[in-house]
Amino acid sequence: MSGMRVTGIRTALSTVPLVLGLLGTAAGPAAAVDSHEPRPGKPLTCRGKGVDPSALVRHRSEIVINAPLHTVWKVQTDVERWPHWQTPVETAQRLDHGPFRRGSAFRWTVPVPPNPSTPATSLEITSTVRQIEHGACIRWTGPAIGEGLRIDGVHVWNFTQVKGGVRVSTEETHTGAQVEADVPTATRILREGLEAWLRELKATAEVPAHNRLR
Template structure:
């Protein structure tokens, strides 16, 4: 692998996700063949980097959905997110855009930088699903397109939250297993923080 690609990939986990990927994420089971969808649209079927996971959250659907769609408040409960700016107004809807940032700490071969992610919502259905996509760009680091789908389903003991994401881009595809492990670590952390925050809220 070229040095520049390796350096960018090593910066990726903290840059994009804020945490080192947990070891168990690398050992997660295979992604189910039937991808998650929102209004009939799913993740990139041709992407080499993909990860899917889920959590049962014992909190009201309204609480979980509000936390997930009130994107400007993500920094209050997601440690890796340092800032979010809506690029439109009103409730999150199809066509909504938001720009969010997270720090990328320095490595032996790359300076400290900020990763900027611009997400566009393409499909959304209240209390059921959301699908957005967009690039993530930092100094010496780029994910050309990340496609992210969330599903929410009321079950007997709470709400089952499922998520699936794919990445494409030359830098991350230079080492697919490592990129997949870090993507998985980020999604596991996101769901852990969503679950902890939602279950701590009064009903």
């Protein structure tokens, strides 16, 4: 565990409710997200590929957004605008150009304050889109790396038009020595991060276009 005590892990992880999806803090009413517990049934997939089936840390959640599908999709895939609406994201940079597509890669950062085991640092996440179907699903993977901390994530998003808007479903898994040292805590943090991401996505997409992302 590279000398990191579990208490240090908890402190570091508590500032990283995102890692490719561990994103955000648990701000706002929890009722905005449909479920705090993983839903039964088959894992989410995109073009036949899903999350890591062997991962100990996983969560699935969803929300209905009262906005057109094209709006929800644009907000989610315009990754360089993430810092404007995702509270924890400090920077976000596309590593390729053109439409968001299979093979697209992006690097984003979130701060990690000092704790008893590690100094203040930034967690750098490099995500690569592995599967995508426009307006329907995205699957990306990649590592999140900071001083004394590494998490490998697989993140799947599904977008479905329903009565009242778009149901956005998301599922993510994490692997790595630090998160696997305290699975319940890591799972709770992942849950909080995914639900915060969904709430912020909903809040942003539901804003009238002329007021959005200023």
